[in-house]
Amino acid sequence: MTKDESASRLKIAAHWYAELREPDADHRTWDKFRAWEGSDPANRAAFQQVEASLSLLEGSSLAAPGAGNGYGSSATQSASRKPARVRLYWLTGIAAVLVLAVVSVVTFSPPSAPVAQVYATAIGDTRDVTLEDGSRVTLNTDTELAVTYTDSERRIQLAHGQALFSVMKGTRPFIVAAGGSETRALGTRFEVYRGPDDVAVTLVEGSVSVLPETAGQGSAAPDVGEERAATVLVPGDRLVLRGGAIASLTQVDTSEALAWQSGILQFRDVTLGEAIAELNRYSETKIRVDDPALAQERLSGAFAAGDQDTFAETLKLYLPVAVHRKDKIILIASAGRVSP
Secondary structure, three states: OOHHHHHHHHHHHHHHHHHHOOOOOOHHHHHHHHHHHHOOHHHHHHHHHHHHHHHHHHOOOOOOOOOOOOOOOHHHHOOOHHHHHHHHHHHHHHHHHHHHHHHHHHHHOOOOOOOOEEEEOOOOOOEEEEOOOOOEEEEOOOOEEEEEEOOOOEEEEEEEEEEEEEOOOOOOOEEEEEOOEEEEEOOOEEEEEEOOOEEEEEEEEOOEEEEOOOOOOOOOOOOOOOOOOOEEEOOOEEEEEEOOEEEEEEEOOHHHHOHHHHOEEEEEEEEHHHHHHHHHHHOOOEEEEOOHHHHOOEEEEEEEOOOHHHHHHHHOOOOOEEEEEEOOEEEEEEOOOOOO
8 A cells, every 4th residue: 555545545534533523423424434444444444543543632632622532422412513513623633634644654764774685606606697787797706795776876895705897887886895995986897806814906997996995994084184095997907905005006917817707717927825825715625735935936827716636736747746635635745745
C-alpha cells in the first residue's frame, strides 16, 4: 500500500468515526459503515487506528466542548444540532492531523543506508563483475571488495587482494578505498593491489588521483586548513604506498602488469623472494626459501600462476638449488643443503 492510499483510507476511517459519534446516527449509517469495514481488512485496521487515537484525545483536555466518551450518553443525546456539528468538525479536524502525522512519518523517515554488495574470489580464482552503471571489475586471486553506490559517489572498499577497474564515465566520482588511501576517477582503467603492508595503484588508461591516506584512517586528521596532497597518475604509472606515505612512483609495462588476467605472472629483474611471494598468492601449495642470500637472487621470466611445481623445477635450470617437497610446502634450498 502506498502512502497516498494509506492516507486516503485513514481519512475515510476518520469520517466514519465522526459520523458514528453523532447522536442522530441511525441503523442505515451503521449498515453502511459495516459494509465498508468488512470489504477490506485494511479498512478495519484503519478504523481501529483512528478510534484508538481519537478516543484518547476525547477524554483529554484537548476534547471539544460537549464531547463525551460513550455512544448515546445523556449529555450527547440532549445536545442541540449545532453543537453536534461543531463536534463533527472537531473530530474530522483531529482526524486530518492524524492522517498528516502518519503520512509525515512515511515521507520524512530518514532513508536507510545503502547496502554494500560484496564480491570475493578464492585462492587461484578470478572473477569478472559488471556494476550497475556499466563499470567492470576483474577480481584477481584471493580478493574481496564491497561496492556501494549513492547519489553522490561510486565507492569501492578493497579489503584485500587485487582488482582491475574499467570505469564508465559519469558525474559521480568513482572511488577505490584501500588501506587508508583513496583512488579517484571519472572514466578510466586502473588496477589496485592491497597487500599485507602496502597498496599499489597502476594506471592503464585515463587519469586518476591518489590520496595516500584519507583523514581519519591510519593517522591523525590534518590540522584545520591543511590539505592532503593528491598524486595524479599518467598511463603506465605505478604508485606504491606504504605506511600512509608514497614509497615509490615508477613507470611499468602495463601489458606485463596485467598479464595475470591470462593466468601468467611476468617478472622482470625481481628477487627470488619477491617472485615467490607473488606465486604463493595463487596456490594453496606454498613455496618457501629459508636462505636469505638465496632469496636475494634476481630473476626474470613468465610463469603460470598457481603452477608451483613447474616454477620450482624450472628454477633448478638457472640457479644451483635443490627442491624438497613435503605435503603442501615446497622448500627451495641451496644445492647440497640437506632439507630439514
